[in-house]
Amino acid sequence: MRDEVIGGLLEVTEQEKWTVFISSHDIDEVERLADWVGILNAGKIYLSESAGSLQARFRRLEGVVASAAKLPARLPGSWLAPEITPHQISIVESEYQSGASERRLEETFSGASQITASEMTLREIFLALARTFRIKP
Numbered sequence: 603m604r605d606e607v608i609g610g611l612l613e614v615t616e617q618e619k620w621t622v623f624i625s626s627h628d629i630d631e632v633e634r635l636a637d638w639v640g641i642l643n644a645g646k647i648y649l650s651e652s653a654g655s656l657q658a659r660f661r662r663l664e665g666v667v668a669s670a671a672k673l674p675a676r677l678p679g680s681w682l683a684p685e686i687t688p689h690q691i692s693i694v695e696s697e698y699q700s701g702a703s704e705r706r707l708e709e710t711f712s713g714a715s716q717i718t719a720s721e722m723t724l725r726e727i728f729l730a731l732a733r734t735f736r737i738k739p
Contacts, residue, residue, distance in 0.1 A: 608635065612635070624636065629723075629724050629725040629728050630725060632724060633653070633723060633724040633725065636653055637652060637653055637654075638650070638651070638652055638653065639651065639652070639653050639656055639724065641728065641731060643731075643735045644735075648731070648735075653724060656724070656727060657721060657722065657723075657724065657727070658698075659696065659697055660694060660695065660696055660698060660722045660726075660727045660730075661694070661695050661698040661703065661719040661720060661721065661722065662692065662693075662694055662695075662719070662720045662722055662726070663691075663692070663693050663694075663695050663703060663704065663707050663717060663718070663719050663720075664690065664691065664692045664717070664718050664720070665690070665691050665704075665707055665708070665711070665714040665715060665716055665717035665718070666689055666690060666691075666714065666715050666716045667686070667689060667690065667691045667711045667713070667714050668689075668713055669688045669689055671686060671691065671711050671714075672686070673686050674710065677693075677710070678706065678710075680695060680696045680697040681693045681694070681695060681696075682694040682695075682696055682730045682731065682733070682734045683730040683733050683734065691707070691711055691714060693707065694722070694726075694727075694730040695719070696730075698719065700719070703719065704717045704719060
């Protein structure tokens with residue numbers, strides 16, 4: 603029944619050129635339906651942009667690091683959700699630039715190698731942002 607209602611709503615919005623505002627915690631549904639995404643934090647709009655733009659600028663960067671590598675005290679402001687294990691670094695880059703983002707990771711963790719940049723789903727982006735929201739004072 604839910605799919606029928608959504609299907610009918612989408613059909614009417616296309617015919618009438620309506621904008622429909624959907625507020626949901628079901629990120630998979632948002633990803634399926636929305637072409638524009640807004641995320642609120644503490645009652646304020648944190649971001650508002652096309653889903654395509656959002657997914658184009660977020661990437662998960664992963665690389666191999668020396669076993670003694672540690673997270674620096676200050677990381678670039680566009681890096682979210684850093685995780686480091688004895689041999690691997692993983693960060694979410696919120697301002698991804700092909701080549702430049704990988705080089706910055708390599709420079710920050712001198713000798714980092716095998717760096718990969720993976721596209722992220724809206725769910726993964728939302729979770730990285732939500733984790734960041736919880737950490738900040």
